[in-house]
Amino acid sequence: MRLTSFTDYGLRMLMRMASAPDSAFSTVDLADEFGLSRNHLAKIMQRLAKAELIVTRRGGGGGASLARPASEIRLGSVVRLLEEGQPLVECLNVDGGACPLDGRCRLKARLRSAESAFLADLDRATLADIALEPMPA
Template sequence: MLRLSKLTDYAVVLMAQLAREPGRLYASAELAEALGLPKPTVSKLLKMLVKADLLISRRGTQGGYQLARPANRIMASDLIAAIEGPVAMTECSLELHHCDLVGQCGVSDNWQRVTQAIQQLLASVSLAQLAQQQAIKLPWVQIQTLTLHEVG
């Protein structure tokens, strides 16, 4: 199963909270309390997001964290890369990476195409869209909504 880590999921939730009040500075402890996340986890994520130039950190009594740029210019791909690294379906899907089976496998070109499609989709979804309450509209993707009865 392909799945983002809990840390990445928490990072997106944290960034969505910041996106809802973009001019406001948030303290680490305040974010942890508001989101119900452990303080050490929030601190770790904030450091990673600052390092990735997605957040700005201001020190002092009036300090805190805020978005480094508008939420509509921070993309889902940026958030994932900040925590997980580059998105790729297989090792050979990353640029210039080849495995020992590249001559025999016959599927690496197609995995690269799938990886590119996923990267394009993630690069088309902004933090502003993720933070909103209504469903994201993706014109070139058909999404089937499942009910709990269908899943279980």
């Protein structure tokens, strides 16, 4: 399975925030740390904030931080959120895609099962389980 870069960076941001839960992280600092455009990072932050996984504050001393303890954030939920609208393969799209094999293909059921198992495994872990070690002072 392959995750989109949107999800990859979203998970990295959350891991970074979990490593310093009392800190607020600016978009500029995170973008620099991950070598990512501020615009792309802002889109990820918006999705995480809308889902109430992070809170953002503007102005001096502002930035983004976790909205709740990392131990309460399930990885499967994060991946489902960030991968929303990105089916594993075309035939798993909501509209069924445009596959000419539809109705005869037995791969679709296997892929759906594999995707479910993948997410179920991630559901067993929390952000706290994968948080980065705190940065040395």
